[in-house]
Amino acid sequence: MAGVNTFEVVSPGILSTVQDLGRFGCARYGVAVSGALDGFAARAANLLVGNDENAAVVETTLMGLRIKVLRDTHVAVTGGDLQPRTGSGPLPMWRSLRVREGETLVFAGAASGLRSYLAVAGGIQVAAVMGSRSTNLASGFGGFEGRALRKGDVLAAEPVQDPFRLADRAIAPEAVPVYASPWRLRIVWGPQDDQFAEEGRRLFSTAAFSVSPDSDRTGIRLKGPVIARRPGLADSIISEGVLPGAIQVPGDGQPIIILGETASGGYRKIATVITADLALLGQITPGDEVFFQAVSMQAAVRALREMESQLEQFRRCWK
Amino acid sequence: MDPVETVGEAPRFRSMGDRGLLVELGEIIAPEVNRRVQQLMQQLERVRLAGVRELAPGYRSLLVVFDPLRIAADELKARITDICARPAAAGLPRAKLLTVPVFYGGDYGPDLQWVADHLRISADEVIRRHTGTIYRVYMIGFTPGYPYMGELPQSLAVPRRSTPRTRVPKGSVGIAQRQTGIYPVESPGGWQIIGWTPIELFEPRRSLPSLLEMGDRVKFEAVRPVEI
Numbered sequence: 001m002a003g004v005n006t007f008e009v010v011s012p013g014i015l016s017t018v019q020d021l022g023r024f025g026c027a028r029y030g031v032a033v034s035g036a037l038d039g040f041a042a043r044a045a046n047l048l049v050g051n052d053e054n055a056a057v058v059e060t061t062l063m064g065l066r067i068k069v070l071r072d073t074h075v076a077v078t079g080g081d082l083q084p085r086t087g088s089g090p091l092p093m094w095r096s097l098r099v100r101e102g103e104t105l106v107f108a109g110a111a112s113g114l115r116s117y118l119a120v121a122g123g124i125q126v127a128a129v130m131g132s133r134s135t136n137l138a139s140g141f142g143g144f145e146g147r148a149l150r151k152g153d154v155l156a157a158e159p160v161q162d163p164f165r166l167a168d169r170a171i172a173p174e175a176v177p178v179y180a181s182p183w184r185l186r187i188v189w190g191p192q193d194d195q196f197a198e199e200g201r202r203l204f205s206t207a208a209f210s211v212s213p214d215s216d217r218t219g220i221r222l223k224g225p226v227i228a229r230r231p232g233l234a235d236s237i238i239s240e241g242v243l244p245g246a247i248q249v250p251g252d253g254q255p256i257i258i259l260g261e262t263a264s265g266g267y268r269k270i271a272t273v274i275t276a277d278l279a280l281l282g283q284i285t286p287g288d289e290v291f292f293q294a295v296s297m298q299a300a301v302r303a304l305r306e307m308e309s310q311l312e313q314f315r316r317c318w319k
Numbered sequence: 320m321d322p323v324e325t326v327g328e329a330p331r332f333r334s335m336g337d338r339g340l341l342v343e344l345g346e347i348i349a350p351e352v353n354r355r356v357q358q359l360m361q362q363l364e365r366v367r368l369a370g371v372r373e374l375a376p377g378y379r380s381l382l383v384v385f386d387p388l389r390i391a392a393d394e395l396k397a398r399i400t401d402i403c404a405r406p407a408a409a410g411l412p413r414a415k416l417l418t419v420p421v422f423y424g425g426d427y428g429p430d431l432q433w434v435a436d437h438l439r440i441s442a443d444e445v446i447r448r449h450t451g452t453i454y455r456v457y458m459i460g461f462t463p464g465y466p467y468m469g470e471l472p473q474s475l476a477v478p479r480r481s482t483p484r485t486r487v488p489k490g491s492v493g494i495a496q497r498q499t500g501i502y503p504v505e506s507p508g509g510w511q512i513i514g515w516t517p518i519e520l521f522e523p524r525r526s527l528p529s530l531l532e533m534g535d536r537v538k539f540e541a542v543r544p545v546e547i
Contacts, residue, residue: 241375264460272336
């Protein structure tokens with residue numbers, strides 16, 4: 001693979017993978033989108049170090065990643081605050097930083113959020129598989145050798161020509177997302193909200209749900225009041241395509257928010273998290289509390305436009 | 320070319336959030352409905368609407384994932400309604416017929432005897448019924464390359480396992496209700512496992528990563544492992 005050796009994994013922590021913004025166009029082969037679960041953080045990290053937004057980054061979960069820097073370069077750390085630090089002290093997040101050969105980046109543990117993103121100028125160089133550098137963990141392809149990072153793995157990046165232009169890029173504190181429980185996730189109803197009992201819909205949009213520890217990159221499993229379907233309907237439906245943010249309700253009435261590793265499913269979806277709130281899903285942690293707030297389709301598209309115009313502002317000021 | 324050309328009832332739309340449009344083309348699992356899904360997908364691929372990011376076919380629906388800042392949902396619906404109302408310009412590509420060798424029973428198919436007992440027939444009769452039909456691949460899903468195939472003869476319909484297995488080996492051949500499938504990678508699974516095949520269903524680096532595609536046909540053939 002092209003690029004120059006840049007990072008060595010000293011410890012991979014709980015789960016660290018190489019991801020870009022996802023794999024599109026392969027749903028017909030049963031291939032899920034994968035990709036950075038907090039897409040906003042991954043995009044911001046890439047913009048901070050002068051990359052294309054879709055460049056590959058390291059996504060790390062909860063705690064424990066230790067990475068040794070093999071050459072002087074620029075990095076940015078965004079997403080959940082896993083208390084990143086180097087030997088010389090805490091590593092400021094949401095800004096570009098020069099790191100030196102021999103330094104070790106340590107992600108001590110989550111102070112807020114769940115997943116942190118490490119971008120490097122030039123982007124992590126791994127081969128694209130089916131058009132994406134994201135790791136498909138279930139089937140073992142894409143990303144770094146189709147698997148989670150392990151101790152001793154060496155990641156390469158393409159050297160950049162003029163790194164000084166990256167100095168002092170930072171995201172203003174007011175533009176940094178707040179990751180805090182209780183989460184209020186905006187949803188639009190459907191696709192199968194009409195197949196739930198009235199009381200089920202009422203509970204869904206008012207009750208508190210707690211995030212179960214068996215949540216992972218496939219889905220956020222919630223515990224709360226039973227969301228009942230209309231009487232007389234079977235547990236499951238004929239399988240159909242799904243996308244991240246769709247909220248399925250299996251027979252036990254406990255919702256699951258689908259994340260990046262599922263392409264199809266056979267349960268009813270009562271509602272779908274709006275695209276503008278999708279990035280938050282990557283930061284929801286077991287034990288957190290979640291509420292759903294129904295909004296109109298127009299409000300969902302408006303919120304997405306606001307998010308995109310914020311990213312567009314970053315792009316413009318760092319051109 | 321497949322001679323079937325279906326024009327007909329208007330699709331039913333359901334929104335899956337602000338960036339997903341589920342287009343339903345029928346209510347049931349049936350080859351005609353599934354062919355309409357295939358046809359709509361083929362036509363959307365041909366017209367390449369700006370802002371459409373992904374097409375995810377199911378048994379009876381097509382999920383269209385789009386960027387709502389590039390194409391409004393209403394416009395997308397109008398374009399799809401229009402496409403569905405016109406006869407297809409071209410037929411569907413010719414479907415493959417693949418014969419899949421299967422080792423039935425024993426360690427290869429740990430649920431074969433349970434299925435036989437449940438149906439009050441012999442294990443050989445289960446094999447005879449499973450190999451006696453040519454199945455249609457309705458969709459690829461669950462895991463990459465996993466073919467959902469049907470329809471299993473009614474006389475072979477069994478429920479899913481009451482407790483799904485956490486690990487089903489790669490290559491396992493399973494049945495559940497009126498469906499049969501093959502696990503392309505080791506994964507959890509709730510279907511009754513009656514056999515195993517050595518064929519590779521999914522190779523990510525191949526230009527066509529999934530061996531089987533929607534619309535293909537599959538016939539199972541019982542083989543005996545060579546004794547060493």
